[in-house]
Amino acid sequence: MGSPDKTQWRELYHEVVETNLCTGCAACVMACPRDVLDYDHSETYHPFNIELSTAVDDCVHGQRGCDICTRACPRFRAWELESDQALFGRPRRGRRAAWGRPGARRPSRSARSAPSDRS
Numbered sequence: 001m002g003s004p005d006k007t008q009w010r011e012l013y014h015e016v017v018e019t020n021l022c023t024g025c026a027a028c029v030m031a032c033p034r035d036v037l038d039y040d041h042s043e044t045y046h047p048f049n050i051e052l053s054t055a056v057d058d059c060v061h062g063q064r065g066c067d068i069c070t071r072a073c074p075r076f077r078a079w080e081l082e083s084d085q086a087l088f089g090r091p092r093r094g095r096r097a098a099w100g101r102p103g104a105r106r107p108s109r110s111a112r113s114a115p116s117d118r119s
């Protein structure tokens with residue numbers, strides 16, 4: 001088990017993929033140096049772990065210190081906060097972006113504009 005502040009596929013899976021923050025960009029799949037991630041092109045358009053020795057939400061290389069997939073993901077933690085600040089003028093609230101929740105409506109274009117962008 002890695003240190004508590006060390007991130008890997010486990011955190012990416014639970015915080016981005018499982019919560020539907022995942023945009024399906026596949027950056028994590030392309031960045032993974034061990035080729036243990038694949039991509040669902042037919043249904044979810046999300047990445048998944050193909051390494052059979054670990055659970056779907058874990059990575060043996062992540063346990064040993066690899067964190068590259070979390071660094072590649074534009075929606076993981078600080079990246080997401082910075083993006084929300086730049087795009088919406090405020091960080092997201094809670095673990096999920098509002099429009100990432102099942103059944104939630106995406107904010108209107110005007111609501112997504114930073115106050116300084118409004119005429």
Ligand code: SF4
Pocket residue numbers: 008009031032033034035036037059060061062066067068069070
């Ligand atoms: S932790 Fe490393 S080896 Fe595991 S899925 Fe992420 S990038 Fe690939």
Ligand code: SF4
Pocket residue numbers: 012016017021022023024025026027028029046047072073074075076
């Ligand atoms: S890098 Fe992040 S947003 Fe892109 S497919 Fe992977 S988990 Fe989803």
